[in-house]
Amino acid sequence: xxxxxxxxxxxxxxxxxxxxxxxxxxxxxxxxxxxxxxxxxxxxxxxxxxxxxxxxxxxxxxxxxxxxxxxxxxxxxxxxxxxxxxxxxxxxxxxxxxxxxxxxxxxxxxxxxxxxxxxxxxxxxxxxxxxxxxxxxxxxxxxxxxxxxxxxxxxxxxxxxxxxxxxxxxxxxxxxxxxxxxxxxxxxxxxxxxxxxxxxxxxxxxxxxxxxxxxxxxxxxxxxxxxxxxxxxxxxxxxxxxxxxxxxxxxxxxxxxxxxxxxxxxxxxxxxxxxxxxxxxxxxxxxxxxxxxxxxxxxxxxxxxxxxxxxxxxxxxxxxxxxxxxxxxxxxxxxxxxxxxx
Amino acid sequence: xxxxxxxxxxxxxxxxxxxxxxxxxxxxxxxxxxxxxxxxxxxxxxxxxxxxxxxxxxxxxxxxxxxxxxxxxxxxxxxxxxxxxxxxxxxxxxxxxxxxxxx
Numbered sequence: 001x002x003x004x005x006x007x008x009x010x011x012x013x014x015x016x017x018x019x020x021x022x023x024x025x026x027x028x029x030x031x032x033x034x035x036x037x038x039x040x041x042x043x044x045x046x047x048x049x050x051x052x053x054x055x056x057x058x059x060x061x062x063x064x065x066x067x068x069x070x071x072x073x074x075x076x077x078x079x080x081x082x083x084x085x086x087x088x089x090x091x092x093x094x095x096x097x098x099x100x101x102x103x104x105x106x107x108x109x110x111x112x113x114x115x116x117x118x119x120x121x122x123x124x125x126x127x128x129x130x131x132x133x134x135x136x137x138x139x140x141x142x143x144x145x146x147x148x149x150x151x152x153x154x155x156x157x158x159x160x161x162x163x164x165x166x167x168x169x170x171x172x173x174x175x176x177x178x179x180x181x182x183x184x185x186x187x188x189x190x191x192x193x194x195x196x197x198x199x200x201x202x203x204x205x206x207x208x209x210x211x212x213x214x215x216x217x218x219x220x221x222x223x224x225x226x227x228x229x230x231x232x233x234x235x236x237x238x239x240x241x242x243x244x245x246x247x248x249x250x251x252x253x254x255x256x257x258x259x260x261x262x263x264x265x266x267x268x269x270x271x272x273x274x275x276x277x278x279x280x281x282x283x284x285x286x287x288x289x290x291x292x293x294x295x296x297x298x299x300x301x302x303x304x305x306x307x308x309x310x311x312x313x314x315x316x317x318x319x320x321x322x323x324x325x326x327x328x329x330x331x332x333x334x335x336x337x338x339x340x341x342x
Numbered sequence: 343x344x345x346x347x348x349x350x351x352x353x354x355x356x357x358x359x360x361x362x363x364x365x366x367x368x369x370x371x372x373x374x375x376x377x378x379x380x381x382x383x384x385x386x387x388x389x390x391x392x393x394x395x396x397x398x399x400x401x402x403x404x405x406x407x408x409x410x411x412x413x414x415x416x417x418x419x420x421x422x423x424x425x426x427x428x429x430x431x432x433x434x435x436x437x438x439x440x441x442x443x444x445x
Contacts, residue, residue, distance in 0.1 A: 301358045305428045 019330035031227040035234020047232035055229040062218040064196040068203020070144020080145045086270045087149040091156035095121035106251040114164040115307030119316045121157025122292035131286040142279030155187045241318035244310045256319030260289035278342040285332040291316035346442035355430040357401035370420035378404040
């Protein structure tokens, strides 16, 4: 029996390593690595700001639309609603886990720890897009409505972080009601969320017919655009890490790796309880493991200006994002496959 | 040529606070201002650059207003109400304008 356990664990490890190796030599990861290396080498390579914004709009539109089409194909069921609820609960709860872990592993102040925690309760849509791309390459199906779950998980974590600071008696920008109302509106009507949900709704309404009409635009070029976008993300992450590496104490570095694994564990539990497909479980794990670097940093600058952006941006973008992209997603896939037995 | 004394207020503020600042200026009766993008810089909070920003969290903008001297105090009150705990620089200089009725 022990021999079998050792054999099975060894085989599982082989599976994870094979998946990780396969993932590491995929174009999207290699382009990310190119950007990362170029930034570290202080290359002048850069992607113009307007092009990067255009690509991000394209990716949100494509992923949202395809998710909507998938829902149109498979119909709406109770699991969709429960998945949305689970996503919101995870986003509310994960900042508390992150906050506790930060207080144990690092000497961050309450405000800094809460700001970092907010990032880890929220999600990274680019990590989600990369995970869907890896799933597609592996021939694994997932629930199309996970796009809506991603959108639902963007904001609640911010409220948890503000509560953590308020509980500790710290200053929170939302005490000013006009700023609080404005902040909430900005979070909920964040351009990324509006486009993602809007494209999702259009995809759900128009279905396969709509997809056929714009397939040449949103399906075939998708991976190429993702490669270019990840090249830019590599440049941004590399520059951020190069400039802020002095901040990265071992405890913070450990948090940047451990928290996504812990988050993925909660995502796994939620996915299994919801009865999601293996691909859906992988996406729920990825969403729970990822950290925001678009919506939450802006919200934190407004609500918690005392928190140091160099800490939360470096952790989310310089440590956790590359980790999830290279090793995290293959690990989540291997674990989900092992647990669901597919 | 006839010129008139005025105050030029330049506010460098985080991009995420731009809308709040311009709304506060509107509320304070400052109808004229210009918002300029800022490429990058360095200050007490470290370096920042417009290049390679995935969010508006680290970007800065410049808001420039020219007002009559008597309207300076309400403008500064409005600006400070927004700046308060945020990164930013406010500087005031004397200037001359050609058409006083526009300020």
